[in-house]
Amino acid sequence: MTTRVRLEISDRVATVRLDAPPLNAFDTGMRRDLADAAGALAADPGVRAVVLYGGPRCFAAGADVKQLAEFGFEEIAGWNRALQQTFTRFAELPVPVVAAVTGYALGGGMELALAADFRIAAEDAVLGLPEVLLGIIPGSGGTQRLTRLVGRATAKELMMTGRRVPAREAADLGIVDRLAGDPYEAALSFAKELAAGPRFAIQAIKEAVDQGADLPIAGGLALERSLIAGLFATADRDTGMASFLRHGPGKATFGEPA
Template structure:
């Protein structure tokens, strides 16, 4: 049975983790996710993506039983592949929204960290519990978590392995919105649809400027921003937006939704 499902709703595609009971990442699910993400990256009709694990939970991490059977060399290759897959999620050229229900732990949280926006259920539990197994996160947890909530807070979660509830996650900046559990997916989908109506080239440029600029010095980040600004300025959507502003005022532009150039 497939462990990853793609559900299309116009320009928005939901990547559904479907590996019960806990959506634990094993090699098969990782490969399916990688294939799905590459398909989405090459599909010019896709304008936003939602990551979803279902009504019960998002994902409870890696398949610990499978990891226990690996030696250091094998686990290094397995981890490298999972890290690469989550990085491909982060580098999708469209907005990515994570809809978090139940547990988002270990590799599950690392996948959520690769999204641009996170909606959590009121009863959600998030954490990086790897230290409790005597190991560390290996698929972005030490890096994306630190960049998102800061070194001190990240070290607290990483070193204790403790879980945080949705309210604390919101205070930490780990999630962006908290809603009742039965509203998580609809809220994420609604936000993704709103972003999908925006100018695709500008949204892609914003992701690139923020993500890559954060990993460089200010001067390099400003140079990247300048280059991206110049490139976006020449797009049809920029012409539409500027013309609409001059004729009708701010916030009334309707972008054409054309496919991205492949």
């Protein structure tokens, strides 16, 4: 792992720290390091939750515009596909992902945050997708993930104007789930709570919501039936139900790291 991205794992929670100050801009090196981090997390069964963090001053202020300005059609097509796939790898991790947003989360920075399951932001954080001001559009998931969060009209307004959104407005719109004085500590605490839960049930919930939301209701219900049936083959199901029958709800301690 290079110094652009640091990966730290403790108590079943991984922190992916973007470390390319001052703005954590996404260039080719950052993209490759993020892809490596996502691959390492996907291959580690001991990781039960992930926190994305850009440091105390800035989450990520977007792509390296100097590099973008040098691209033609063929270069951007391949580069953007790779960045889009990298962010999607985080979205598709089989564990909860929490983004701790400080400072600016603009362009690709906001798109990475949108790939997380949850976003906790500092009260003075600023989010936005300003690509239109460069004569382009968000290309790493922003047009799709933002629309699914806030609806078509609001997503179009934010992207067509490229305006920056203060954290409190982002929370009112549903882009941010929670505001915190220290978003990293809040995200880490939440991630630890999630990591203590039953691994496969939480994975199934994520899959049911993410994959089922865009299906017809019948398809979503079929996915739900398949997932719940599979959970009856897990040790966590045995632990949870045995604990409930003996001690009541909320007493189970689920499996240790693999």
